[in-house]
Amino acid sequence: PTAIVIGAGLGGLLAAAHLSKKGYQVDVYERLALIGGRFMNIEYQGYQLSTGALHMLPHGNSGPLANMLFALGADVTVIPSIPMATVRIPKNVNDTDYTNGFMDIPHVEFKKHLKAKNKLMMILLTFGYKARLIRPKNEKFKTWYSQYIQDDRIDRCADSFAGWALSTTADEVSTEEMFAIFDNVYKYGGPGIVVGGCQSIIDELVRIIRENGGNVHAKKEVTKIIVNDGKAAGVAIGNDEIYADLIVSDIGHAETWEICDPEMATLPGYDVYMEKLKSIEPSAGLKICFAIDEPMITHGGVLLTPYTRRINGMNEVTNADPNLAPPGKHLVMAHQRTALDRLDKIEEEIDLGLADLKDLFPGKTPEILMIQVHHGKWPVNRAFSGQDFGNKTLISNLFIVGDGAKGQGGIEVEGIALGVENAMKDIAD
Ligand code: FAD
The missing domain is CATH 3.50.50.60 (FAD/NAD(P)-binding domain)
Structure with a gap:
């Protein structure tokens, strides 16, 4: 045939x-x-950048x-990311940005940093969903859980994860799809970086x-x-x-x-x-690739950044494969979901991403290698997750x-x- x-x-x-x-x-x-x-890789001055994916x-x-x-x-060789992800949270519990300092916590410790009532509610909701005691009817993920939990930290982290992994907000994905994603994380484990990109x-x-x-x-x-x-x-x-x-x-x-x-x-x-x-729409996103002289994230996993203006997360791919950058240099790829109605104001979106980098790495001067906008016929995803x-x-x-x-x-x-x-x-x- x-x-x-x-x-x-x-x-x-x-x-x-x-x-x-x-x-x-x-x-x-x-x-x-x-x-x-x-x-595909795009080679630029010895850095292995890409036409889309973050080598992950x-x-x-x-x-x-x-x-x-x-x-x-x-x-092919895939280097497991250990830890899978860390979350950057402000040092002061009431802050809503990183200007007064921050700390990176392993994602598994995220619940520890929630109010006791909301921590319990999260556990009950997850159990209730899995045991089929609660069945959302075509509700988007954030709309669904917000009926039970109101917590700014959870909202930010949900958006940061959805923005990083799917280039959507947590309210652009159905609850069913989000739980299917969580199930797959439990079943298959966390990310890894492909050697050679x-x-x-x-x-x-x-x-x-x-x-x-x-x-x-x-x-x-x-x-x-x-x-x-x-x-x-x-x-x-x-x-x-x-x-x-x-x-x-x-x-x-x-x-x-x-x-x-x-x-x-x-x-x-x-x-x-x-x-x-x-019913199918392509999702959009903006990627900033930058170089640094010293490692800024101490692992090859994802750094989720829920308290920025735009950047959802980033990975320092050279922590897994140093050959993705010239000797002595480090390559970081930051991703931010872009709302479809902001594509005509993309310069502003880029400036917001660059301002985020300043807050995330105070006192450092990352060298910007490439900024890419993905949308339309070269999108992040040809269909929003769950629309397929x-x-x-x-x-x-x-x-x-x-x-x-x-x-x-x-x-x-x-x-x-x-x-x-x-x-x-x-x-x-
Ligand atoms: P494509 O790669 O788009 O392939 C379709 C091909 O068809 C193209 O080469 C196109 O030129 C060709 N074509 C189109 N029309 C025609 C025609 N008429 N005749 C012949 N050829 C045609 N995924 C991950 O898993 N990990 C990540 O870290 C990650 N990060 C991402 C970051 C960004 C910024 C983006 C944009 C995407 C990311 N993704 C990531 C998603 C991943 O890159 C894509 O899902 C994947 O590469 C899409 O592959 P595809 O084969 O579906 O489509």
Whole structure:
């Protein structure tokens, strides 16, 4: 059998590696000159920056992505982050910013720093949800817990975690999705940094695809998906038409639909599918990469920063892999969720992030290496977490993978791996 994969991002390459191992003749077509999408390294003055991801796998070397990579035969090393995360809180309990000093506490000690009543309530709520005694009905996470707990510290930490991990607020994610995420953290563990950065995973996937007889073509934009008699027949790339038995798209439901033959509009279920498409929105974010001469975070995990204006968290990736920076230098990547209605005021958002850095590292002068804004067709996530509605389309041999079709509770690339796993099951059926 033959398969075409549209887009050589992580999702497309994972799917292609699986299919090529299963015996499909696979061709991956990527519109850009470079392979890897939002999971590539950008080398700048000896620093390994990236087109998107912060070189971090949310569940480290025991999560869905690492397990999938190892099963495919990829030779990648993921350094576990110990501790998983620390939280920077103001020294004075009543302060709402870092100007009077701060301390970093392990995330597991977070509850200790809450009022006794709220600590108890958090435990009861978690138990109540898990034991199915309380069932929120389509309520967003913060709206839901705020009925029971009002606590500024919990609100800030929930937003900081959601902003860092999902590029949303805690009120842009459903309670169900948030608990699925927590469950996955318990099940798979905390994050890890990929040695060599994102690029090493991409390079390994390309190697596996090629060793299995597949091809990865750069500078080949798919302009149309050809549909004949309700089946995907192939794709058009400029004036060429290429035919295949199976098509997998790594560009999300909405963009796949944009290049689909208009025949799709005559297919059963079209109206329902179009309604679902309307519910999907890409999430936006801003990343600041900076260099420092001395380590500022003492570990390779996440530093959550709930008392800033904008920055949700950061990781000092060189604490796990020193080769991500030139000798003697340290590389830190800070992330801030960006509200969609602030994209037209992005300069102000950048200034707020830079002001945060001053408060977070008083007296130090980080060297700013790169500031990136991710939105629209190069977003943080092609669908807000929990909005994904699966890998299937209206066409039985056309599937979606990537961060527009993640598995439930899957943070970022872990969700992509869970989604690819689901897609492979659907394809096998
Ligand atoms: P993409 O990488 O976007 O791949 C799609 C590819 O399709 C692209 O290369 C595109 O050029 C190509 N394409 C588009 N249209 C066509 C066409 N018509 N024909 C051919 N090719 C086409 N995740 C983590 O797990 N950990 C992190 O630390 C992390 N941090 C992040 C920080 C930021 C700032 C951002 C933006 C993202 C982060 N993510 C992180 C998320 C992660 O980077 C993405 O989820 C992942 O890289 C998306 O992969 P994908 O394959 O779904 O899509």
